[in-house]
Amino acid sequence: xxxxxxxxxxxxxxxxxxxxEARVDALxxxxxxxxxxxxxxxxxxxxSGKTTLLNIIGCILEPSxxxxxLDGELLFDxxxxxxxxxxxxxxKIGFIFQAHNLMPFLDAHDNVALVLHLAGQSGAEAAxxxxxxxxxxxxxxxxRAMPASLSGGEAQRVAIARALANRPRIILADEPTxxxxxxxxxIVMDLLRxxxxxxxxxxxxxxxxxxxxxxxxxxxxxxxxxxxxGGARP
Amino acid sequence: MSLAWRDIRHNFGRFLLTxxxxxxxxxxxxxxxxxxxxxxxxxxxxxxxLGVDVWVVEADTRxxxxxxxxxxxxxxxxxxxxxxxxxxxxITLQTVETLHGGRQLRLQLVGYQLGRPGxxxxxxxxRGIARAHFELxxxxxxxxxxxxxxxxxxxxxxxxxxxxGQVASGGDPVAFLTLRDAQALQFELAPPSARRERAxxxxxxxxxxxxxxxARVSAHxxxxxxxxxxxxxxxxxxxTQADQELLLTRSVVDxxxxxxxxxxxxLMMVSAVIIALIIYTxxxxxxxxxxxxxxxxxxxxxxxGLIVQQALALGLIGLGLGTALIFLVKDWFPxxxxxxxxxxxxxxxxxxxxxVLASGLGVRLALRIDPATALGS
Numbered sequence: 302x303x304x305x306x307x308x309x310x311x312x313x314x315x316x317x318x319x320x321x322e323a324r325v326d327a328l329x330x331x332x333x334x335x336x337x338x339x340x341x342x343x344x345x346x347x348x349s350g351k352t353t354l355l356n357i358i359g360c361i362l363e364p365s366x367x368x369x370x371l372d373g374e375l376l377f378d379x380x381x382x383x384x385x386x387x388x389x390x391x392x393k394i395g396f397i398f399q400a401h402n403l404m405p406f407l408d409a410h411d412n413v414a415l416v417l418h419l420a421g422q423s424g425a426e427a428a429x430x431x432x433x434x435x436x437x438x439x440x441x442x443x444x445r446a447m448p449a450s451l452s453g454g455e456a457q458r459v460a461i462a463r464a465l466a467n468r469p470r471i472i473l474a475d476e477p478t479x480x481x482x483x484x485x486x487x488i489v490m491d492l493l494r495x496x497x498x499x500x501x502x503x504x505x506x507x508x509x510x511x512x513x514x515x516x517x518x519x520x521x522x523x524x525x526x527x528x529x530x531g532g533a534r535p
Numbered sequence: 536m537s538l539a540w541r542d543i544r545h546n547f548g549r550f551l552l553t554x555x556x557x558x559x560x561x562x563x564x565x566x567x568x569x570x571x572x573x574x575x576x577x578x579x580x581x582x583x584x585l586g587v588d589v590w591v592v593e594a595d596t597r598x599x600x601x602x603x604x605x606x607x608x609x610x611x612x613x614x615x616x617x618x619x620x621x622x623x624x625x626i627t628l629q630t631v632e633t634l635h636g637g638r639q640l641r642l643q644l645v646g647y648q649l650g651r652p653g654x655x656x657x658x659x660x661x662r663g664i665a666r667a668h669f670e671l672x673x674x675x676x677x678x679x680x681x682x683x684x685x686x687x688x689x690x691x692x693x694x695x696x697x698x699x700g701q702v703a704s705g706g707d708p709v710a711f712l713t714l715r716d717a718q719a720l721q722f723e724l725a726p727p728s729a730r731r732e733r734a735x736x737x738x739x740x741x742x743x744x745x746x747x748x749x750a751r752v753s754a755h756x757x758x759x760x761x762x763x764x765x766x767x768x769x770x771x772x773x774x775t776q777a778d779q780e781l782l783l784t785r786s787v788v789d790x791x792x793x794x795x796x797x798x799x800x801x802l803m804m805v806s807a808v809i810i811a812l813i814i815y816t817x818x819x820x821x822x823x824x825x826x827x828x829x830x831x832x833x834x835x836x837x838x839x840g841l842i843v844q845q846a847l848a849l850g851l852i853g854l855g856l857g858t859a860l861i862f863l864v865k866d867w868f869p870x871x872x873x874x875x876x877x878x879x880x881x882x883x884x885x886x887x888x889x890x891v892l893a894s895g896l897g898v899r900l901a902l903r904i905d906p907a908t909a910l911g912s
Contacts, residue, residue, distance in 0.1 A: 352910060361830065361907050384834070391832025402827040402909055404538075406545030411536065418536050419833050447545075463831075475910050 306373065307334035308470055308503040309358060314367035316353050316526075327353040328364070329526040337470070337501040340494050340516070342508055345523035351507050352475075354523065358505060359394060359473050360386040372470050391420055395464030395502075399476035401456040403448040409435060409459045410444040416466040434462040438492065454485040461489070465496060472496070472504045483512050490516040538837065539844035542821070553813055554852040560809060561850075561886065562857030564802045566868070568878050569861065571795040573871035578704040578788045581643070582779050586656045587749040588758040589620075591765055591773045598772075599628050599746040600704060600779075601786045608718075608743035610771065611648075617764055619756035624651030625745040627717040630707065633687055640677060642710045643703035644687075646717020652749045655711050661696030668716055669693060674701040677708035687712075688720045704787050706870045718743065803889065811893035814846045818897035825901050826908035838901050846894035850886045 316328040327350045335341050345351050356362035357369065360376065369376045372393055376386075403412045410431050417427035435441040438458040440451075448456055457477065464472055474493065478486035490506075490513045497504045506517065514520065522530035543550045582600070590599075591606070591614050598604025608625055615623040627646035632639055647653030649664060655672050661681035664670045671692040673679045683694045692712065701709040712720075722744060752761050758775040765773035774782070784792070818825070825838055858879060865872040 352907075355910060356907050359830070359910075361905075361910075387829075387832050387834065389832075390830065396827075396830055396909070398827070398909060402823065404541075404824055404827070406538070406542040411541070415536060415538075416831055419831070419837065424536075 307336050307370075308372055309333070309335040309505070310368075310370040311354075311358070312368040314354075314357060314364045314369060316350075316357060316362065316365050327526050328357070330367070331523075331526070331528050332367075333521055333528065335503040335505065337503055338497050339518045340490075340497045340504040340506065342506050342514065342517040342520040343523065344508065344520055349523040350526040351523055353526075355473055355475060355505065355507055358471070359396065360390050391416070392467060393470050395467070395469035395472040397457075397460055397464045397472065397474035397477045399479045401448070401460040401480075403451075403456060403460055403463070405448050408445050408447055409440060409451065409455075409462075412448070412459055413462045413466050416463055420467050430466060431462070434465055435459070438462050453480050454488070457481060457485075457489055458492070461492065461496075465500070468500065470500075470502050472502055474504065474506045474508075476508055476510070477506060478508065478510050478513055486510060486513055487516070537844065538841045539848065542841070543845060543848060550849075551852075554849060554856060557806070557809065557813070557849060557853030558856030558860060560802065560806050560857070561854045561882075562860045564799060564806060565854075565857055565874065565879070565882060566861045566865070566872055567795055567799045567802060568882065569865060569872035569874045570868070570870060571792060571799070572873035572875060572878065574788050574791055574795065575784055576873055577702045577706050577871055578783045579780055580700055580702050581645070581704075581709055582776070582783060584656050584698070584701050584709075585626075585645075585653055585749055586751070587652045588752045588776050589614075589750040589761050589765070589773055590776070590779050591623075591748040591750065591771050592746070594770050594772050596772060597774075597782055597786070599626075601782050604746050604772075605744050606746075606748065606771065608714075608745050610745070611651075611748045613768075614748045614750055614765065614771075617750075617761060619752050619761045619764075621751045621753045622652050623748055623750040624648045624653035625714055625748050626653040627714060627721055627744075627746045629717070629721050630703070630705075631687055631720070633685060635677075635679065635683075635685060640679075640685075641707045642673070642677060643705075643707045644717055644720070645709055645711050646714040646721075646745075647711060648714045652751050653714075655696075655698045655701065657698065658696040659699045661694075663696055664711065664713060665695070667713055670695045671710050671712050672696040672698060673710040674698050674708035676702060677710065679710075690716070690720075692716070702871070704783060714745070718745075803885065806886075807889045807893050810846060810850060810890055811896045813849060814842060814894045814897040815900060817845060818842055818900050822904055823909060825904050826906050829904065829906035830909045835902060839898050842897045842901055843891060843894045846890040846897070847887060850890035851883070854883060854886050 311331055311333050314328055314331045317324055317326045319325055343351050357364050363377050413431035413434055414427040417430055435444050438461060440455050440458045443451060443455055478489055493504050494516060521528055592598035592604035593606050596602045596604045611623050611625040614620060624647055629644050631644055632641050664672055669690055669692050671694050673694055675697045679694045681694055681696060685692050703709055752758050762773040762775050765771055828838060
């Protein structure tokens, strides 16, 4: 299910750290496009530039050169301030982490509602949306549980609910199944695929987990900062 | 949604324990302020307790508290005849140590003339001195009780009444006795010494010396005018009650006042450093959470609010516990500790400012946390 207007467009993106002899080229001319509804994998050995690329797509890191568009907006063209990028992350990007990264002092419900509060929604609206998402992800019965008391699968589903709270168009997932067994990893990936279709979101998954490859629409292989396999189907 | 409060509630035991630790420090700060207030109050208690307007002492001295002063007893008659003086009385002051209940008891003795200014302003328990000799009115802080007998020098005195809050600048309880008894105690020699003095031709009985004459002025008469009249005589120094109070706070307790003030400032600085370290450590513990907050789009004010609110809560709860603690134990201090609402409010304001400043270190750390930290496994 490919759409004409891509959500993520990277054109000749480079990123280097340091200068002179200490210069490290983390990305060397990466170009890719990801359409709404796609779930793509970002693969590569350690040090290949996966995390750097994820940080650039997540608007945490500015590329050294190249052009990037997210949801049609040209970024890093000199007009974007730090606060604008923060707002963009809040409104358009959802993050899912390997270690779920839930706030340990908030229960499941409030972890989800937090994002909505940050976006300026009222308490009642945020609570209703959090309940809706937790029910949708089948962890509604654990809404008042603290993260420490959730199982790995439950915590990851709450983290997914948090990532979806603001109805983002782009979801970036960093090893979302690394802490889960095969069965739960499969459930999480199926869930992400369903969300991508239903919400027309682009989902980028950084992973080493071969078990989930069949559930990806395309895979991008990075090596030494270059795309060596630009979007093959698994 | 208050993230600061949620985080505190999540680690409530640890937070409370930290607050208790800080409360001990802030309690010491508050007690130092209370001791300072007590010191000044004690220094002025005796001067104010006599309820007089003018103090007449030896010329070129700042007696009878800041410096030694000895003037002839008949100076009282001269002072009493000055226009504008309603009443005058001679007083002596001396410090004695005696045994009471097997323990050493230190007293500030005030000898005064019955019916004249210089005696206790009010009696809390028992009665005032009614006999010319061997009766004593003591402050309740001495531990003496009405009816008790107390040996002073060669004589035994009966405690007939108690005052409250009458202490000397050193914190010693004040005891009143008649001027004649006080003069005998201060100036009369023991019989063997008196015999020796007589043998060499001196007059050991000449003991009508006092330390000061105190006077009350008539209504609508300015004490400054009366004091100025007395000073014209050259052989006496006179100062108003206000002058005497200023002298006591500026001179007698000045060093102690500065010492305590400096110590209080140092303690506040130590508190600031400790609060800063606690907040810094608490922020270090939340690096991943703060990185995640930044990554998901939380504005800086949310993160700064989390840290500053926790710093303020720490300071306020610590101060509250410290105040309660000092309030409970203040009467166990050897010297008077006066806790005033004004001081508590002022300290609260200072603690709030210190907390905000101290949280700067934590805020700086938090704002420098890279959101990408959240993505690292």
